[in-house]
Amino acid sequence: MTVTRGEKRSPLAVDFYRSAVGKKWVMALTGIGLIGFSLAHMVGNLKMFLPEVDGRADIDVYGEALRELFAPIFPEHVFLWIMRTGLIVLFALHVHAAYALTLMNRRARPTAYEGPRDFVVADYAGRTMRWSGFIFLAFLFFHLADFTWGIQPAAPEAWERGAVFANFVATFSRPPVTILYVVAMVLLGIHLYHGAWSMFQSLGINHPKFNLWRRYFAIAVAAVITAGFIAPPLAVAFGLLG
Numbered sequence: 468m469t470v471t472r473g474e475k476r477s478p479l480a481v482d483f484y485r486s487a488v489g490k491k492w493v494m495a496l497t498g499i500g501l502i503g504f505s506l507a508h509m510v511g512n513l514k515m516f517l518p519e520v521d522g523r524a525d526i527d528v529y530g531e532a533l534r535e536l537f538a539p540i541f542p543e544h545v546f547l548w549i550m551r552t553g554l555i556v557l558f559a560l561h562v563h564a565a566y567a568l569t570l571m572n573r574r575a576r577p578t579a580y581e582g583p584r585d586f587v588v589a590d591y592a593g594r595t596m597r598w599s600g601f602i603f604l605a606f607l608f609f610h611l612a613d614f615t616w617g618i619q620p621a622a623p624e625a626w627e628r629g630a631v632f633a634n635f636v637a638t639f640s641r642p643p644v645t646i647l648y649v650v651a652m653v654l655l656g657i658h659l660y661h662g663a664w665s666m667f668q669s670l671g672i673n674h675p676k677f678n679l680w681r682r683y684f685a686i687a688v689a690a691v692i693t694a695g696f697i698a699p700p701l702a703v704a705f706g707l708l709g
Contacts, residue, residue: 487571490564495669497561498662502688504554505659509695515635515708516699524632531629562604603658606651614638639703648700656693663688 483489517525537546612618614634626634639645664685667673702708 491669493564495666497557500557526631530631636709639700645704652696656689660685660689
């Protein structure tokens, strides 16, 4: 692109993001951050299975520690909201990059291939990547409203701020919510599998010698996170927690 005199150039980072390569890098890097968050959140959820601490559920102690993180350097809740804001930015960049790449691909190929070529090149996880991501995002808003914000029309009195264990049990004592959660976690696992596999290629780390290990890594990430998220709700549903 030729820059005329007086024309203000965009910052290098903005120019890079406008390219397909830049968007793929953003998707890969934000994907790494979201995988890290998913692992941390999964480990936190597994505290449901730990014994009580001084008469309180371990996960309640954990939740309180998160709210008081780096206090008194930061006021209570402040650092937690800094992390939440960073997570929202990661989500926003990831979704926008995915959407922008979709538009770029459609403009480059306005007419779909005739025949099964797409299905030969990409596996099921890759073909459903966008759908699984957006469906999970919609579920996430429901999950936050239901569990974190306490918006439970069926039983609003069952939710209590700060009572993580009790709220968790109340939420997943409802079979429809548990089924919805399990389905959403399976979709998340499918999304993570393809994302963990493809992010190396997006970052230029792609060689036939590494492909088998990339596959193992993607399977492990998807399986561990999916199983870790599903275990506590199923334990509540089958009466093992409560």
